[in-house]
Amino acid sequence: MTATDTNGTLSKSQQAYSWIRERINSGAFVPGFRLVLGSIAKELGVSVVPVREAIRRLEAEGLVTFERNVGAQVAMLDDSAYSATMQALGIVEGAATMLSAPFITAADIAAARLVNAQMIESLEHFEPRRFTELNREFHSVLFERCPNDQLLDLVHRGWNQMNVLRDSTFSFVPGRARASVDEHEHILKLIEDGADSLEIEMAARAHRTRTLDAFAAYQADRKRSPAQR
Template identity: 50%
Template sequence: MTAAPVRSKTQYAYETLRDRIAEGRYGPGARLVFDRIARELGISPVPVREAVRRLQAEGWVVFEQNVGAQVAEFDPDGYRHTMEALALLEGHAVATALVTEAMLDRAAHLNDLMAASLVEFDPLGFTRLNREFHLLLCGATPNPRLRELVDKEWSRLDMTRRTTFSLVPGRARESVAEHAELLRLLRAEAPAEVVERFAREHKLNTLRAVDTRSPAPFPGEFTS
């Protein structure tokens, strides 16, 4: 049996930094000091620098002159564009998904966990469950190109998604109710156009909630 490949130090640094940014441990504008991070990870600064360059190429990090590497600020336009794209992509993906009873049961379980988390609301934990719920259903589409596009847009969303349910915590309860209705439609084998329209509107409802929230400065809303 072939042993699993060992992660390179650059890959280790990349995954650690990306996860810390996604989880809000490094908020927007936070400086990424290579030497300090290298000491924390027990590696040299070189793989950290290479990891940060990759994060920059993906949009997680920006470089400012005389400042260095920083976590990218929230991009409202980028967020809107990604949510609008996902509304279209997910709508079609879920409508064409070849779901099984086991998948629907798993999705229902994830939604139950989301509902339970509302008691002592943890936006980051809710977001992780929400992501798994959506990718589970979208992953059942037989179209590999569509799955790839959905995954790519969710990766983009990861850079800002940590804010959504912090910005509009009330949207979380609505989202759980809409998930339940979507699962009801799928179990009832509702027409594809009905499922597609509902899944699309579900995503757009979140975008509308963010658009109509009470104004507040974005940087402060990234605290976890």
């Protein structure tokens, strides 16, 4: 019964939601792109109401901004918002990792190491998108077993918000990639050794803090010489 309700009959608003979300995530709708209700409705072959509802939902998730009587556009995080999101994600994700730790199996760790190895490989021919994918896959192992659904939800939200603007910023420090991979291994080791929960949490958080610092440095550098990117 619940199996069949999600199958063929998918509510049009949900359909619209998935459709738009897909485009945002794939980068077809870049940050700042204006989402016109009528156009989307016509393209999807539905009315404007479901589209509107879908957009409202995306707004609540922070993927879309909405202005009264003006319309919606794909969220565009400026540098400061990006930093804030990253910091918040670090806090939430660190806690989720800490809570997950007792439930992470040896198999999980092995899988994570495999992903990490792929990340190292991918450094040869660096492709930002692929690296980001792998990165998310790795981190998933760290927090997916978190027994607190509420917290886990916050983590997912944070990741999604980061994804919104990744095209414009994720390649900001190629030099950071290598260090990132090493930190991954460090965190894995802590979990494997059954380290103190606070230590695990802070290691996971620091992993983001360092990215944040690298970003700030890059940002300052970019300001100094805006020409050569």
